Amino acid sequence: MPIIDTSINKFIDDSLIEANRLRDEKHEPSGLLSASMLYQPLRFQVLKTLGAPKKKFDTYTLGKFKRGNDVEDWFVGHLRKMGVLARETNGRFMKTTQVKLEYRGAIGYVDAIVDSKNMRYKDGIIPHEVKSVVNSKFKWIAKGGVDWHYKIQGCFYGKAMERPSYAIDIVSAEDLRPSIYIFHTRELGAEVDKAIDAYDKAMKNWKENRVLPKFEPNPKVAWTANIKYAMFEPFWVEGADELVIKKLEELKLI
Numbered sequence: 001m002p003i004i005d006t007s008i009n010k011f012i013d014d015s016l017i018e019a020n021r022l023r024d025e026k027h028e029p030s031g032l033l034s035a036s037m038l039y040q041p042l043r044f045q046v047l048k049t050l051g052a053p054k055k056k057f058d059t060y061t062l063g064k065f066k067r068g069n070d071v072e073d074w075f076v077g078h079l080r081k082m083g084v085l086a087r088e089t090n091g092r093f094m095k096t097t098q099v100k101l102e103y104r105g106a107i108g109y110v111d112a113i114v115d116s117k118n119m120r121y122k123d124g125i126i127p128h129e130v131k132s133v134v135n136s137k138f139k140w141i142a143k144g145g146v147d148w149h150y151k152i153q154g155c156f157y158g159k160a161m162e163r164p165s166y167a168i169d170i171v172s173a174e175d176l177r178p179s180i181y182i183f184h185t186r187e188l189g190a191e192v193d194k195a196i197d198a199y200d201k202a203m204k205n206w207k208e209n210r211v212l213p214k215f216e217p218n219p220k221v222a223w224t225a226n227i228k229y230a231m232f233e234p235f236w237v238e239g240a241d242e243l244v245i246k247k248l249e250e251l252k253l254i
Contacts, residue, residue: 016062035101035108035156038195039149039221040231042202042213047236049203051253052244054231068132071173075130076112086115086125101127101160104196110157114167121182127157128167128180138172138179146170146181148220156192158185212241 029051037045048054057065076097079085085096096113112128131150133141141147150168158166164185171178202213215237217225224230230237236244248254 012063013059016059016066019066020057020062030107033106033196033199035106035153038106038152038156038192039218039224041215041217041224042198043215043237044231045199046202046206046213047232050206050248051251052232052236052248053251055233067173071132071171071176072111072130074176075132075169075171075178079112079114079128082118084114084116084118086113101157103156103160104193105200106156106196108153108156108160110161111169113161123163123165123182125161125163126165126167126182127154127161127163128169129154129157130169130171132171132173135172135174138170138177141170142179146183149218151183152188152191152195154183155185155188158183159189159192210245212244 029049031049033045033049037048040048080097097111098109099113101108101110110127111130114126114128116122116124116126129150146168154166154168158164165182166185168181168183169178170181205211205213227234227237235247239247245254
């Protein structure tokens with residue numbers, strides 16, 4: 001039987017935890033609805049804005065996030081090498097990766113802005129949202145289509161940039177194969193506005209009446225019904241409003 005030495009495992013786990021801690025320390029909440037939250041249950045959107053503590057990630061999940069970020073950075077690096085990142089009119093590169101975009105009081109950071117003139121599909125400037133997935137998910141998307149929650153985030157960027165198209169770049173985290181899916185912004189544009197309308201109404205109700213939205217999963221994203229995958233602990237999801245509000249007060253968040 002081999003001897004299993006976990007020294008390196010522990011060092012890597014500790015490194016992932018520390019990097020996540022430092023990232024959280026540096027992050028300054030905007031207090032606004034973000035593009036990546038558009039698909040989440042309304043209750044979660046409001047709780048995140050209020051600063052409720054999110055569920056802590058284990059090292060397995062942190063490792064997956066790290067791999068995903070590395071793959072996405074690698075892919076965007078190839079867009080740069082290919083020479084398709086958008087340029088200003090004088091030929092200089094403008095900021096074309098992780099660009100902050102705003103639309104109707106919500107914000108988001110688009111992964112890349114591409115000039116499609118040297119691409120097979122040409123439609124001017126196109127915002128690209130990059131998603132790293134395992135091969136089984138890669139194959140599922142190829143057969144069943146891109147997930148709704150990926151598309152509504154990409155559509156937000158299309159709306160924010162007033163572009164007719166946006167792209168979702170699906171990249172295999174295992175063998176680095178990409179598939180580029182381009183959609184017309186008009187197809188989900190109304191859904192973006194609907195989500196922002198609901199959030200604005202919920203925040204108004206909170207400010208005026210101290211009422212939180214009930215937990216209701218997004219019917220277009222089936223897994224949001226499973227509390228196991230919620231970004232908050234069950235207390236924040238299912239707890240009575242008076243208890244949740246009391247906890248927010250104890251944490252000095254309101």
